[in-house]
Amino acid sequence: MTETPRPPIAAAVIVKDGQVLLVRRRVKEGSLSWQFPAGEVEAGETPGQAAAREAQEETGLTVAESQVLGERVHPNTGRTMVYVACDVLSGEASVVDDEELDEFAWLKRDQLAEYVPYGFFGPVQEHLDSALSA
Structure with missing residues (x-):
């Protein structure tokens, strides 16, 4: 009997006005706490959607x-992660899903290590280095 693979997790890497959006989950996944808004890719969706x-x-x-x-396969959770750079079209960030999220923060480049001490996946870090230096 083969196990059905779990769907990948899509993470939204959102940069606006020289800051990146991170959210803090109420239930930690592995050693994660602060992370990008993310969730499972549903049937018929692309990772971007x-x-x-x-x-x-x-x-x-x-x-x-x-x-x-x-x-990549995330080293702490073992889940396949797809990181997607996203542009803000409208709205102001808030904690909408308060069962899942505790807090959110818009962070400048020099604040990231305080929130995510283990660093980011290489291509994500490269994107942030470029996007947050503007």
């Missing part, structure tokens, strides 16, 4: 995929 949907459901922001930054 899933990232945009999760951003809307979790933070109230309407975003659109600009590019897929990369994919």
